[in-house]
Amino acid sequence: MIKACIFDLDGTLANTLESMASVANELMKELGLKEMPVDNFKYYCGEGADMLVRRCLKDAGDPELVYYEKARQIYRKRFDADPLYKVRVYQGIPELLAELRKKGVLLAVCSNKPHDAAVKVVKALFGDEFDFVIGQSEAIRRKPAPDAPLKAAEELKVLPEECLYIGDTGTDMETGKAAAMHTIGVLWGFRNREELEKNGAGWIAEKPDDIRKIYEEFYHD
Structure with missing residues (x-):
């Protein structure tokens, strides 16, 4: 029986693509680098803010990552100041959460965002x-390490095999598998079916x- 659903945040619960792209491109412009297409950020994201900055800098004209340390600090500072900038909840998510709640399912979020930003x-x-909400910190390795979902299961007092892990990237699927949880890949986020299934x-x-529907069909008594 499934007792908990653990969700990724960016690209699963909320569309943060424009938010990430706007902040990063503003920063690239300040550094005298190229601004990158919004769709590129579907692939820059998924493994934490620092990796996003690395990938963006390389494509924007800094392959040697000369500006990396400066850029990562500014990027984090701006998101800490306004982590909701241009963020919107995906249509249908509030209704889904309400339905799961009615069925007695526990709900958690595991994000590669810094912990304080994820909670906010x-x-x-x-x-x-x-x-329960958990983000990245010095004590929690970023996904695909299973630390965050396993911590969530511990806090919710459920076993890993009693959890659905839900996300939009291959990294999320690897994370769920590493935590020995059941995985659902979503297609409204940042990656495609092929990556999720692979x-x-x-x-x-x-x-x-x-x-x-998946919960009702496969996972409840």
């Missing part, structure tokens, strides 16, 4: 809907309500 964003977007998605959701 989830609270602002969803109020008290989630039972990296171990147990099920594919084309829209948020598909997660409810």
Whole structure:
């Protein structure tokens, strides 16, 4: 029986693509580098803010990462100041969470965002809907390490095999598998079906309500 659903944040619960691109491109312009297309950030993201900055700098004209340390500090500072900038919840997500709540499912978020930013964003977007939120910190290795979802399961007092891990990237699918959880890859986020299936998605959701259907069909008594 599934007792908990653990969600990725960026690209799964909320569309943060324009947010990431706007802040990063503003920074690239200040550094005298090229601004990058918004769609590029679908592939820059997924492994934490520092990796996003690295990938963006290389494509923007700094292959040697001369500006890396300066850029990563400014990028983090600007997101810390306003982590909700141009962030929007995906259509159908609030309804999905409400339905899962009615069924007694525990809800958590595991994000590669810095922990304080993740908590702030989830609270602002969803109020008290989630039972536990965890982001990246010195104590928690970033995904695909299973530290965050395993910590969430521990806090929720459920076993890993009693959890659905839900995300939009291959990294998320690797994370869920590493944590010995059931995985659902979502198609409304930043990556495609091929990447999700290649990296171990147990099920594919084309829209948020598909997660409810998967839960009902396969995982409840």
